[in-house]
Amino acid sequence: MATSTVPIPGIPAALHRAEKDLPFVVLQEGVDFQLLQVDVEGGLWVIRVRFQPGVTIQRHKHTGEVFAFTLKGSWKYLEYPQVNTAGSYLYEPAGSIHTLHVPGTNEEVTDVWFAIRGANLNLDADGNVESVLDAGFVLETYLAQCETGGHGRPEVIGA
Numbered sequence: 001m002a003t004s005t006v007p008i009p010g011i012p013a014a015l016h017r018a019e020k021d022l023p024f025v026v027l028q029e030g031v032d033f034q035l036l037q038v039d040v041e042g043g044l045w046v047i048r049v050r051f052q053p054g055v056t057i058q059r060h061k062h063t064g065e066v067f068a069f070t071l072k073g074s075w076k077y078l079e080y081p082q083v084n085t086a087g088s089y090l091y092e093p094a095g096s097i098h099t100l101h102v103p104g105t106n107e108e109v110t111d112v113w114f115a116i117r118g119a120n121l122n123l124d125a126d127g128n129v130e131s132v133l134d135a136g137f138v139l140e141t142y143l144a145q146c147e148t149g150g151h152g153r154p155e156v157i158g159a
Contacts, residue, residue, distance in 0.1 A: 015157050022154050024048075025145035030055040035142040036113075037157040038135050044158075045135040046115045051075065054104035058130075059097065064118025066092035073110025075102045084112070094118065 007013045017036065024032040030052035037046040043064060051073070068090040076083045077098035084090055092098075094117075102110045119134035139159055146154055 017155065017157060022156065023146060023149065023151045024050060025142060025149055025151070027141070027145075031057070033142070035138060035156050035159075038139045039158045040135045040139060043118050043135055044115065045138045046113075047138065048111070048113050051102040051110040051112070053102055053106040053108075053110075055102045057100035058122045059099040060123055060133075061097045061121045062092055062094060062116070062118060063121065064094045064116065066090075066096070066117070067115040068092070069113045071111040071113060073102070073106050073108050073112075075100060075110050075112065077101070097123070 019034075022034045022036060024034045027033045027049070032050045034048040035045065036048060038044065048071075056078075068084070070084045070086055070088045070090075072086050074083050074085045078101050079098050119132050121129045122131045122133065124130050139156070142156065143153060143159070146152065
C-alpha cells in the first residue's frame with residue numbers, strides 16, 4: 001500500500017524536527033539542552049536534556065505536571081529511593097518538590113526527555129523561591145545560547 005506525503009486539505013499537518021535541526025546548548029555547567037517545543041501562553045515546554053555524571057539540579061517545585069522519559073544513563077531525586085534508568089517513564093504531579101541528581105558513578109551522559117507544564121520554582125535551603133524557569137525563560141535562554149553558539153535561530157515548534 002502506497003503512503004501519501006501530500007497534506008490533506010483542512011487537516012493540520014504533523015510537525016517534525018530532526019535531532020540535527022535543534023542544537024544542544026548549555027543550560028548550566030554539566031547540563032546541555034535542546035528545546036523541542038514551546039507554548040509560552042499555554043505554559044508548556046518540551047526539552048531534551050543531557051546531564052554529565054555528578055550533576056545536581058537545584059531543589060525546585062513544579063507548578064504543573066511533568067512527564068519524563070529516560071533515553072540513556074540514570075538519575076534520581078535525592079528525596080526518593082527510585083532510580084530512573086534508560087527506558088523508564090516518570091510522571092510528576094503539580095506541586096511536587098525535589099532535587100534532581102545524576103550519580104557521579106555514571107560512565108555516560110544521562111539523556112532525558114521532559115514535557116513540563118507551568119514553571120519550576122527554584123528553592124533555597126529555607127524553601128524560598130530564588131528563581132523561576134518557565135516556557136518564556138527557557139525559550140529566551142535557548143535562542144540566546146543558539147545565537148551565541150553560531151546556530152542562528154532554530155525552528156523550535158511553537159516559537
